[in-house]
Each structure stands twice: as C-alpha cells, then as structure tokens.
Amino acid sequence: MFIFFLKIIENALATLRIIVIANGKKLLGAFLNFLMSFSWIFSTSLVIVDIQKDPLKVLIYSLGTFLGSYLGSLLEEKLALGSNMIIAIINPEKETIPAKIREQHYSVLELSGIDINSNKKVLVIPTTRKKQRRLIHLIKRLDRHATIMIDNAYFPK
Numbered sequence: 001m002f003i004f005f006l007k008i009i010e011n012a013l014a015t016l017r018i019i020v021i022a023n024g025k026k027l028l029g030a031f032l033n034f035l036m037s038f039s040w041i042f043s044t045s046l047v048i049v050d051i052q053k054d055p056l057k058v059l060i061y062s063l064g065t066f067l068g069s070y071l072g073s074l075l076e077e078k079l080a081l082g083s084n085m086i087i088a089i090i091n092p093e094k095e096t097i098p099a100k101i102r103e104q105h106y107s108v109l110e111l112s113g114i115d116i117n118s119n120k121k122v123l124v125i126p127t128t129r130k131k132q133r134r135l136i137h138l139i140k141r142l143d144r145h146a147t148i149m150i151d152n153a154y155f156p157k
Contacts (some may be wrong), residue, residue: 003057006043007064008071010036015072016079023082024154080129085153086136089113090143092121097142101125106135126153 013036021029043064047057092098098108101123109124127135132150139146 001044001059004060004064006046007038007061008068010039010043010066011065011069012075013039014043015069017070017078019081024039025081040106066093075091080132083153084127084129084132085151086123086127086132086139086144087149088123088124088125088139089115089123089147090139091145092119094121094143097121098123100142101135101138104135104138106131122136 013032016034016142017029017036020032043061047061051057089111092112098110098121101108106125111122111124113116113120123139125135137151139148
C-alpha cells in the first residue's frame with residue numbers, strides 16, 4: 001500500500017508541476033519536482049527489491065501511477081491556475097452586452113467583424129481560469145447564439 005500511495009503522490013505532483021510551469025511559476029514547479037523525485041526514489045526502491053518474488057508490486061506501482069495522474073488533473077482543475085482569453089462573437093445588435101460584462105468587472109475589447117452573411121461584434125475578454133465559467137454563462141445568458149472561443153493567455157506581472 002505504501003508503494004501505491006507514494007506513486008499517487010508522485011504522479012499527482014508531476015501533473016501539477018507541468019501545469020504550474022506552463023503558467024510561468026518556475027520556483028513552485030522546481031519545488032514540486034523536488035517532492036516528486038523524493039517520492040519516486042522511495043517508491044521505486046521498494047518495487048525493485050525482491051521484484052522477482054513479488055511481481056504484484058509492479059501492478060500496484062502502475063495503478064498508483066494511473067490514479068496519481070488522474071487525481072493531479074482533478075486537483076489542477078480545482079486550483080484553476082493561469083489565465084485565458086475569451087473571444088466571443090456576438091450579434092452587433094446586442095449593444096448592451098459589453099457594458100453588462102464590464103459591470104461584472106471584466107475588461108472587454110470590442111472589435112467589428114464580418115462573416116459570410118452579416119456583420120458581427122467580436123469581444124476579447126482576458127480572465128482568470130477561476131472566473132472563466134462564470135463569464136461564459138454570462139455571455140450565453142446575454143446572447144444564446146454567441147460563439148465562444150477560449151485560449152490560454154499569459155499576462156506578465
């Protein structure tokens with residue numbers, strides 16, 4: 001069981017580390033890598049000892065890897081680190097939408113666009129990932145036909 005839990009911890013940290021580094025948090029990523037390597041050394045040494053006598057250790061090690069990776073993804077989703085750029089294409093007749101989004105303390109860049117059949121308004125809205133879902137619901141409530149695109153964004157401090 002100790003091998004199993006060490007692998008869960010190691011792989012959850014590894015998953016988080018990748019996402020943290022991708023969001024520009026190098027020091028936190030290095031610290032997570034330190035903890036991850038510490039866990040890896042202990043879990044691997046426990047598996048290698050008498051591996052021929054107890055091949056079940058390999059299965060337990062692998063299951064811990066699987067579950068750790070999954071739990072790391074869930075944890076990262078809950079932490080919602082980083083920022084995104086929301087691009088919403090709306091009907092230009094819905095002029096009040098940008099103002100209503102600004103009332104919720106979002107910064108909104110308005111652009112004019114033309115698609116195949118008509119004029120459109122393009123809204124570019126930077127937001128944190130934690131606020132992203134709420135913003136999307138707001139846009140869809142204001143214009144249920146809005147097209148919404150999400151892209152990662154990096155905002156240097």
